[in-house]
Amino acid sequence: MHNIGIIGAGVAGLHLALYLQQRDIEATIVTDREPGDYRTAPLLNTVAHHNTTLEREKALGVNHWPDMDDHYHYHDHWLNFPEPINFPGHFKKPSRAVDYRIYLPALMDDFESRGGRIEYRRIEENDIPVLADRFDLVVVAVGKGPLGAMFEHDPAESPYQQPQRRLSCGLYTGVAHANPKNVTLSLTPGAGELIVIPTITFGGMGTALLFENVPGTELEATVTAKYENDPAAFRQVILDALERFHPSVYDRVDTASFDLCQPVDILQGGVVPTVRKSYVEFDNGKYAVAVGDVHVTVDPVNGQGANIASYAAFQMGREIVDAPVLDRRFIERVDMARNDRCLAAARWTNLVMPPPSEEFQMLLGAMSQNKSLCDEFTENFNWPERQWDNLGSPARIRRWIERSTMDRAAE
């Protein structure tokens, strides 16, 4: 049977490796980061797993965080107009967030304890032909390094050349949560978004604050302030930002206990939303195929990156199991299986980067008045292709609002 090399041990690489291991297909992970390295590493990201991803974790037997008290059940929207608008949208089934410095090594341990092999080393340029010879397929699940650089940019699906948000992500103490828990989406016109995510941290339940700042605004202070230089000044920058731009979140803060959970629990920067071509043919006729961020990089505002990476890993896993040969037709089948959801997540995320169109403003207004419309929008964080069916053109947004209005009138 096939012998698969998986380069990278993020969620895509690990979910794929565990999927193949369950089906007795030989898979080797290569990564330069050992499980023990994660405990003291700076924050990697702020990631929520929607229920479709939790279902995949169950299928893999790696859902180590099943406590429903740690899950969140709805999005609480705040539109910070002069007269703020607040409305919830419920999922059908809850989502859950775990610090990836806990999550990834736990899944590495699962894979190794079940007999899986992880090789800990850095891949250099001259390793590539060796990998191509050794494996029937090289799955590239990490963007950095010479393998990630092989995949061409897809200009048709990559409208931006620069980050569209300046990001400040941190794990904090001292932010109250509702009961049951929610993710708060706080939108301030012209300034950007704040996503508040109840997150399982090394110290128990904490709070991720993900500032999605429009470049050029004074909120960039949340990106440039350095905690290690002056923790108190950093805290004050964040508190000021909350108070001025996201006041409903500020109201949840206990300023006395408010702080990063640990000094390293902060990540500041930005991503360029990018779609890359999904495969490279090696000189020996074998293929490398991209999965996860190296294939589709999205801004984190919609919480899609990890979820589409896990989805793509499962689709790829099924195709590997079914494939008689890991050739161009295999790649084509992988792309047919995963691309609609992955590209829909990218397009939807790219759509909400600029100031909202008239139609999108109408949609937000309608969601605030129509709970079932808002629930559908929220549930579709699990199903980005359905979201895109509703958002894919101004006419679709209008039609969706009309349909929801008619549905409500018919009730």
Next chain:
Amino acid sequence: MHNIGIIGAGVAGLHLALYLQQRDIEATIVTDREPGDYRTAPLLNTVAHHNTTLEREKALGVNHWPDMDDHYHYHDHWLNFPEPINFPGHFKKPSRAVDYRIYLPALMDDFESRGGRIEYRRIEENDIPVLADRFDLVVVAVGKGPLGAMFEHDPAESPYQQPQRRLSCGLYTGVAHANPKNVTLSLTPGAGELIVIPTITFGGMGTALLFENVPGTELEATVTAKYENDPAAFRQVILDALERFHPSVYDRVDTASFDLCQPVDILQGGVVPTVRKSYVEFDNGKYAVAVGDVHVTVDPVNGQGANIASYAAFQMGREIVDAPVLDRRFIERVDMARNDRCLAAARWTNLVMPPPSEEFQMLLGAMSQNKSLCDEFTENFNWPERQWDNLGSPARIRRWIERSTMDRAAE
């Protein structure tokens, strides 16, 4: 709801129109050929409907030819080597062929008798903007005329610029059929193929002889001989071709009664296998979408054209029913739904145009020895994407043969 214009009343246009009619979606057919015109027209083609297409006919309530005696149940393969090889491959469920001069007007009558509207007129260049204004979507289901010309050639899926076979298709009397009936595939290396199809004709059960002649061989006489000039000479050309190149079929001929069923029951020429881009955006922002031959033209050797046209019509119909807006996303969903099967049929057909590769020769040899392999190949005339999964590269063909050999050893 949507108002759909369907230009062309071939199998794609009619199956789509009947599908939409069943679901109360307004669909208008525009064609320049009235039902009464077909009775005296020259032969249109020689088409077999595989069982997946018969199932669609049942779903539309248009299977007017249910008699199992008129169906065929297997392919009878003759490899005309110095020592001929003969072996059957069975379908899971039978196929059936009806002269399209009977079939198409019958379905036009079905559509009209159920309240459908067909407009009988020719489309000229200056009708296009009128159609674009009148309909929410223009479905182009006919290749000739100014609408068909709008769709760009897709070079990646169109390897040939010339017909790869010189075709002589006719409906004949005086050819015996096995009981139960079969389609005979007679392959003569260097000369081409002859497909013998039991076909329901105006005069009852007859026989389609579809000569697929390699260009430049003396079999081209079957393409250039003109029945109307000298019927006896024409008959002799066909008989000579059968006797010399397809002797097992010649053995089935009663020379005394052998003739075209009617003088017009002959079609001679060739097709350039071509895939076209599937849509055009009109100046007003609406779309035209291609279906059937205008989208994917295949050589008839594998009997795929009508079947993928019907399949594509159903996939398009479902997407029209589901679409909130007939925009670019709608087109994308149509293509996701239909393209794998349609392109697989084209690629498989294009694959068998040149002299067979070593792997394909091995496959034919293995099929002659391994009934279950040959049955799988035969059944996959219903499922071209599965055929392509097995034939898509030399390694896939080898792997398929190996797997079949192992399966048989395990029995």
